[in-house]
Amino acid sequence: MKPAINTxxxxxTGDVACAEGAIAAGCRFFGGYPITPATEITEHLSARLPxxxxxxxxxxxxxxxxxxxxxxxxxxxxxxxxxxxxxFSLMMENIGLGICTETPCVVVNVQRVGPSTGLPTQAAxxxxxxxxxxxxxxxxxxxxxxxxxxEIFYQTITAFNMxxxxxxxxxxxxxxxxxxxxxxxxxPDAKHIKTVSRSRPKGRKDRFKLYEPGPNGVAPMPAIGEGxxxxxxxxxxxxxxxxxxxxxxxxxxxxxxxxxxxxxxxxIIKTESYRLDDAEIAIISYGISARTSLSAVDKARRQGIKxxxxxxxxxxxxxxxxxxxxxxxxxxxxxxxxxxxxxHLEVKRCAGGRAPAFLVGHPGGTIISPxxxxxxxxxxx
Numbered sequence: 001m002k003p004a005i006n007t008x009x010x011x012x013t014g015d016v017a018c019a020e021g022a023i024a025a026g027c028r029f030f031g032g033y034p035i036t037p038a039t040e041i042t043e044h045l046s047a048r049l050p051x052x053x054x055x056x057x058x059x060x061x062x063x064x065x066x067x068x069x070x071x072x073x074x075x076x077x078x079x080x081x082x083x084x085x086x087x088f089s090l091m092m093e094n095i096g097l098g099i100c101t102e103t104p105c106v107v108v109n110v111q112r113v114g115p116s117t118g119l120p121t122q123a124a125x126x127x128x129x130x131x132x133x134x135x136x137x138x139x140x141x142x143x144x145x146x147x148x149x150x151e152i153f154y155q156t157i158t159a160f161n162m163x164x165x166x167x168x169x170x171x172x173x174x175x176x177x178x179x180x181x182x183x184x185x186x187x188p189d190a191k192h193i194k195t196v197s198r199s200r201p202k203g204r205k206d207r208f209k210l211y212e213p214g215p216n217g218v219a220p221m222p223a224i225g226e227g228x229x230x231x232x233x234x235x236x237x238x239x240x241x242x243x244x245x246x247x248x249x250x251x252x253x254x255x256x257x258x259x260x261x262x263x264x265x266x267x268i269i270k271t272e273s274y275r276l277d278d279a280e281i282a283i284i285s286y287g288i289s290a291r292t293s294l295s296a297v298d299k300a301r302r303q304g305i306k307x308x309x310x311x312x313x314x315x316x317x318x319x320x321x322x323x324x325x326x327x328x329x330x331x332x333x334x335x336x337x338x339x340x341x342x343x344h345l346e347v348k349r350c351a352g353g354r355a356p357a358f359l360v361g362h363p364g365g366t367i368i369s370p371x372x373x374x375x376x377x378x379x380x381x
Contacts, residue, residue, distance in 0.1 A: 010185050014149040014178040015040035017185045018108060019048065021156030022080050024193050027106070028054035029079040031068030033061055033087060036120045037176040038110040041082040062087035066094040069105045074232065076223030078160055078197075082108040085127055086117065089134070095169050096135030097234045099257060102211065102219065104163035104198055106156065108172045110179040113364035123176035124364025125287055125338040131171050132316045138254060140261035142268060143171045143316040145286040149183045155313075161196035162268065166260050167218050173315065175338065177288040177367060201228065210241035211253075217260035261317060270313040271322060275301065279308025281381055282326045284347050285336040286312040289368055293336045296373035305377050307334075315343070323350035331381060333357040336373055338364050356380075 006020060019041050022030070030049060032042045042058070049056045055072075059065040065081045072079040083091065088109045098105060111127050113119035131143045142162050146152035152174055163170040199220040201208050210230050211219045219239075222228040235243040236250045261268065275297055276282065285293040290311040300307040310322065323346075326333070332355045335344035344359045351357055358380045360373050 007187050007189050010187060011182055012149060012185050013040060013180055013182050014146070014152045014174060015110065015180065016044050017149040017153040018082070018156050018172070018174070018179075019044035020185075020187055021153040022106070022160070023048055023052055023054075024153075024187070024190065024195075025078065025157040025160035026195050026197070027078045027080045027160060028052070029069065029072040029077045030054070030081065031057045031059050031065045031072065031079070032081045032083070033059055033065050035062070035084045035087045037112055037179050038082040038084050038108065040179070041108060041110070062090040063094065066091040066098075066107065069107075070094060070098050070101070070103045073103050073105050074224050078104070078164070080106040080108070080160075082110065084110050084112050084120075085114045088127060088130065092130075092134040096137065096139065098169040099135065099139045099141065100234050101232050102167040102221070102257070103169065104167050104221070105169050106159045106163055106172065107169055108156070108174065111173060111175045119365055121176070122365045123288065123338060123367065125173070125175050125289065126342070126364055127173060128315060128337070128339065128342040131173055138258065140168075140258045141171060141316050142166070142168065142261065143173055143314070145173050145312060145315050146178055147287055147290045147311065148178065149181060149185045152178060153185055153187065157193060157195065161194070164196045164198040165216075165218065166264070166268075167198065167221060168261075173287070175287050205229070209239040211237070211239045211256065213256055213260070217256065217263055265317055268314060269317055269319050271319050272311040272313060274309040274311070276308035276310060276326070278306060280306040280331045281308070281334060281377060282330045282332075283307055283309045283334045283336055283373070284312065284323070284343065285309065286315060286343070289336045289338055292368050292370050293373060295370040296336075296377070299370055299374050300377050303374070303378075305374075305381065307377055312343070318346050318350070320350045323347055324352070327351040327354035330355055334360060334373065334376055334380070336360045336368055338362065338368060
């Protein structure tokens with residue numbers, strides 16, 4: 001029987017909404033280390049998880065936190081951690097381990113200003129490229145970006161569902177403003193929440209191969225202690241999970257790790273369009289900056305500027321095809337983000353010179369105002 005959650009309307013922060021989304025998704029293990037501005041997720045789950053039969057552990061640091069999450073997941077439990085920039089950096093090696101071993105889990109990064117300690121209590125969106133390329137080697141990753149407390153509740157559920165479906169760590173990149181802002185959040189009854197659990201192996205245990213892909217390119221996953229002969233390693237490994245230090249095995253393993261994402265892009269990539277049908281200028285934004293951009297679109301329209309917004313819900317894999325199609329119909333792009341142009345680089349790459357692209361960005365600390373966006377639209381177009 002699924003444990004009850006706090007249903008109904010609540011006036012809560014994004015961090016608390018994230019924690020409640022995790023519980024609603026079936027998360028029953030959290031290993032973390034407190035860090036601003038993600039600490040409220042840790043605090044809330046420390047109080048809530050024991051009441052639903054879950055386990056909370058405060059680890060000695062972020063390296064241990066992500067390691068505990070990977071280990072818990074192999075016992076069959078949906079697992080999660082939450083952090084911010086400095087802790088996210090420390091987690092990168094074990095995020096790569098989770099990708100290589102195909103371990104489902106969720107990592108939430110409530111971004112703050114960096115690099116290093118930076119401005120711990122102020123907002124930025126400067127970890128976008130780190131989320132994609134922070135671990136070493138070639139790999140695919142799924143990264144979501146919420147724009148409100150209500151959305152982070154649902155995105156946390158989505159993150160768990162995707163991690164279980166595709167067997168990999170899924171990242172949520174919120175920002176300090178979304179994490180700390182308080183808004184109305186509706187938590188529905190559990191029967192209205194769709195949750196997904198990992199595919200389980202069937203058939204004879206002595207013939208089971210830990211990494212033999214199923215129909216969707218993803219292998220079923222047993223839990224440690226169920227009697228399957230499994231070997232989990234970050235070394236290049238064959239379908240049985242055993243190290244096989246050959247170029248051919250590496251090629252086969254990488255085809256599996258990347259293929260299960262690349263072959264399911266239509267099911268993974270999510271965006272939201274606003275007034276784009278007749279738009280001559282496409283604003284590309286995400287997170288709290290997308291709410292700024294939404295207002296900027298309406299202000300620009302009142303001034304006769306035909307602007308529209310493409311809000312990125314899934315950041316990675318990047319919606320390359322949508323940007324390309326827009327580049328063939330609009331006069332130009334404006335990327336709005338609280339960094340010095342990380343996603344802007346992707347917009348320009350995907351536009352391929354078909355339309356000019358302009359950046360509205362800064363290195364973090366304050367929200368970008370709609371008037372700032374409108375001014376760029378006026379000057380550039």
